[in-house]
Amino acid sequence: MENDDLLVDTSPRDTSEQLQYPYPKKKITSISIHDHWSDGTGGQSKILEGGVDHDRVKIKLQSSHMFRGYEFTVIITGATIVSWRVNNQEQLFVSKQAIFDGKKAIRGGVPFVFPQFGSWAIGPQHGFARITQWALEKPPERLPSGDVEAIFSLQDSDFTRGIWNHAFRLSYRLILREKELHFNVGVYNPGAEAFSFTILLHTYFKAPDVRRCQITGLTGSTFIDKTQEGAVFRESRDVATISEYTDRIYCNTAGEHVICNVVSGRKMRMQKYNLPDTVVWNPWAEKAKGMSDFGDDEFPNMICVEAGHVASPVLLPPGTVFEASQILQVI
Ligand SMILES: O=P(O)(O)OC[C@H]1O[C@@H](O)[C@H](O)[C@@H](O)[C@@H]1O
Numbered sequence: 001m002e003n004d005d006l007l008v009d010t011s012p013r014d015t016s017e018q019l020q021y022p023y024p025k026k027k028i029t030s031i032s033i034h035d036h037w038s039d040g041t042g043g044q045s046k047i048l049e050g051g052v053d054h055d056r057v058k059i060k061l062q063s064s065h066m067f068r069g070y071e072f073t074v075i076i077t078g079a080t081i082v083s084w085r086v087n088n089q090e091q092l093f094v095s096k097q098a099i100f101d102g103k104k105a106i107r108g109g110v111p112f113v114f115p116q117f118g119s120w121a122i123g124p125q126h127g128f129a130r131i132t133q134w135a136l137e138k139p140p141e142r143l144p145s146g147d148v149e150a151i152f153s154l155q156d157s158d159f160t161r162g163i164w165n166h167a168f169r170l171s172y173r174l175i176l177r178e179k180e181l182h183f184n185v186g187v188y189n190p191g192a193e194a195f196s197f198t199i200l201l202h203t204y205f206k207a208p209d210v211r212r213c214q215i216t217g218l219t220g221s222t223f224i225d226k227t228q229e230g231a232v233f234r235e236s237r238d239v240a241t242i243s244e245y246t247d248r249i250y251c252n253t254a255g256e257h258v259i260c261n262v263v264s265g266r267k268m269r270m271q272k273y274n275l276p277d278t279v280v281w282n283p284w285a286e287k288a289k290g291m292s293d294f295g296d297d298e299f300p301n302m303i304c305v306e307a308g309h310v311a312s313p314v315l316l317p318p319g320t321v322f323e324a325s326q327i328l329q330v331i
Helices: 157-165 286-288
Strands: 046-050 052-062 069-075 079-087 135-142 148-155 167-175 181-188 194-200 204-206 222-225 231-234 248-249 256-260 266-275 277-282 302-316 323-331
Touching: 052 135, 052 148, 052 167, 069 167, 135 256, 157 266, 181 194, 194 323, 266 302
Parallel strands: none
Antiparallel strands: 046 052, 052 069, 069 079, 135 148, 148 167, 167 181, 181 323, 194 302, 204 302, 222 231, 222 248, 248 277, 256 266, 266 323, 277 302
């Protein structure tokens, strides 16, 4: 794909515009979308890795600083972002023991949780979206703003209907900006009956030592502590820290979190719209030992801060759309 061949932006309304941008947007002087696919499909191909076929889309943005890498990679099965590099530095944690067989959710990156957060009587934990083949609706394309976007979609199939008998259509629009990644989610109900769902972006941030991470934006929120049989507490700390097995659903949190001491001691800003809840999770040493796709010694190097609509389900009437978004920004 050449820059000159870029198409006019016909994409749907950017829900992230509903978020405030309190910081100036950096001007990018030159952009190139690197077509790393050789089969002429324009963005979707099989890459052989470790003897297993994966569908991957790699989306790159190059600034005037030639040696600075800005890119992210999505595995189309599960629409899971498995890498996001800012200034050549990986921001996301993916376990060395993660399994990429398209059947099991990937242990790390940003798996897409839908239509169920947590255990599910009628289907797999955290729903089927993270283990289902999505479509690449729109291959990477440069927008007039200079940002690069790609859109993925998922709709009901025999597989999803076998678990959850509803017509639905998910759209997942990802936009790469120099130090930012934007996530725009749309859930459409084309059917004749309402359905309800929970939804969450299960983001695993990479960190040198989780014990040094601090999370803002949780103060005053009630949380359901899944490590204490769902007991409900209220967060009184100005910044939350983690020093043990943690699995909490914070309800109605602030629209913005800053997570301190992530990669290179930097800060990560998370802004969210229509995702009222925030899950904070780290399995710690004991639980890690019981996870086959997570190394025993990896828990200090990750922190999950997950924006979602999970404390209460979304009820979606026929013919309506639910929209939500998240922006991650390295600061
Ligand atoms: O192992 P999974 O299905 O990817 O889930 C990981 C964790 O995901 C978190 O979001 C949940 O709150 C935890 O309870 C869960 O253990």
